[in-house]
Amino acid sequence: METIHEIAAEKPWSGIIRAGQTLRIEDTYGQQANDTLFYNAHDHGERYSSQDTLRAQGAAYVTTGTAIMSSQGRVMLRVTADTSGRHDTSAGCCSCESNTVRFGHDTRYQHACRENFILELARHGMTKRDIVANLNFFMNVPISPNGAMTVDDGISSPGDHLELVAEMDVLCVISNCPQINNPCNGFDPTPIRVLIRD
Amino acid sequence: MHTHRTPDQIATDRQRYLDFQRQGMEFTPKALPQPTPRPAPDVATDDVRLQETVPGGWYTTLNLNTGETLRLAPGAGGSAVSLAAWSVRDPSERLCLPDTIKLQWTTDLTKGRVIFSDMGRVMLSITQDSSGAHDALTGGSTPETVAQLGEPALRNTRDNMVLAAARMGLDKRDIPALLNLFAPVRVDAQGGFAWRPAMLARGDWVELRAEMDLFVALSNCRHPLDPEAGKVPPDLSVTCLHPVPVPDDDLCRTATAEAQRGFENNDRLKGAL
Numbered sequence: 472m473e474t475i476h477e478i479a480a481e482k483p484w485s486g487i488i489r490a491g492q493t494l495r496i497e498d499t500y501g502q503q504a505n506d507t508l509f510y511n512a513h514d515h516g517e518r519y520s521s522q523d524t525l526r527a528q529g530a531a532y533v534t535t536g537t538a539i540m541s542s543q544g545r546v547m548l549r550v551t552a553d554t555s556g557r558h559d560t561s562a563g564c565c566s567c568e569s570n571t572v573r574f575g576h577d578t579r580y581q582h583a584c585r586e587n588f589i590l591e592l593a594r595h596g597m598t599k600r601d602i603v604a605n606l607n608f609f610m611n612v613p614i615s616p617n618g619a620m621t622v623d624d625g626i627s628s629p630g631d632h633l634e635l636v637a638e639m640d641v642l643c644v645i646s647n648c649p650q651i652n653n654p655c656n657g658f659d660p661t662p663i664r665v666l667i668r669d
Numbered sequence: 670m671h672t673h674r675t676p677d678q679i680a681t682d683r684q685r686y687l688d689f690q691r692q693g694m695e696f697t698p699k700a701l702p703q704p705t706p707r708p709a710p711d712v713a714t715d716d717v718r719l720q721e722t723v724p725g726g727w728y729t730t731l732n733l734n735t736g737e738t739l740r741l742a743p744g745a746g747g748s749a750v751s752l753a754a755w756s757v758r759d760p761s762e763r764l765c766l767p768d769t770i771k772l773q774w775t776t777d778l779t780k781g782r783v784i785f786s787d788m789g790r791v792m793l794s795i796t797q798d799s800s801g802a803h804d805a806l807t808g809g810s811t812p813e814t815v816a817q818l819g820e821p822a823l824r825n826t827r828d829n830m831v832l833a834a835a836r837m838g839l840d841k842r843d844i845p846a847l848l849n850l851f852a853p854v855r856v857d858a859q860g861g862f863a864w865r866p867a868m869l870a871r872g873d874w875v876e877l878r879a880e881m882d883l884f885v886a887l888s889n890c891r892h893p894l895d896p897e898a899g900k901v902p903p904d905l906s907v908t909c910l911h912p913v914p915v916p917d918d919d920l921c922r923t924a925t926a927e928a929q930r931g932f933e934n935n936d937r938l939k940g941a942l
Contacts, residue, residue: 601842
């Protein structure tokens, strides 16, 4: 059994991945950031924790072998395949408000990932308070030993994908990032594809 | 059918980004000051609103009003201090470390930097800092990390934060990614985490100035990457200082274009909206 979900540029999506199922995210056009959150499908209060994920693996980026950890110290999913190589979970999602700080007040009225998250979470009875530091699949944010941090050109090519196997029933919420002020989408947001299979 | 943006649009936005990037990564760091000397100077009794000693392993909460300064000084032997903060006006506005580091082009949060909320506003200014040894990436101790050390009875930051949040009617859903002060975690060239104890010294301290009315939670537990993580930490000295006038050329308000725009967002809230 496999379901396929095409996510248009700049749009959100959500779906359930049952324990044992595989979530595959394809960067159809390449260099397209996917801001992603996970919640325990049966207790939304248990959710993805970027800090627990990074500390548990002792490394600053997400790739094959990363255990996606919850806010209660449990493994939610494991990354089992990754043709791109390195994904961010430190830089969070873009918002209208943070855009004003980063790129000037004239960017306030541009669509942003947090707008997508708020609308998609509302469908599941959640609000802004439920948005935590998220995963950014296919987003390249190198952090230097001196602390310097920047969003650089994406390293994913058209068709690159990663696969995650769920270890609990999870709600996955994705914002297909609409940002046009930095290189996380090659300044040209594009569609992505999500597959869920047994 | 997907419609791409034009090459001209892409080129224009790329150049604009490169200009922001050059300013944020090349020019700003050179303008920031050296760390504050150790130890913290004494303060006059009249300047202190409250003084508290948090035992090793424990937490505390406090309301920090706009303009007040929070001074934190771990006892001899050192400990990390995990911090969370919420706006009293609307607790869904809270500490946002991803924005804090992304907006300032650095994970190196030290004197002259600011701490942002998820609403593009400045919550706290780092007005004094002796070490620059703070961690925004790896979180605090948990029941699992202390159990792995064979010390399951040790108090831990995750539980402390649930208990602290309850003091404002908040719960586990409301706990953001935590700032770990006095935790010298750095990303090495291979992308792993390194613990750099030489960044810390006896007498370390920080001062954080509230830029909005805040509810603050502090957890006095050792960081899970600390080689001494299995030991009970020393007491933490917490001092809340009365507001003092902020000059127009205040370091934290003027050091970066991003902080200036953040403070403009603070001002916007005080105005019509």
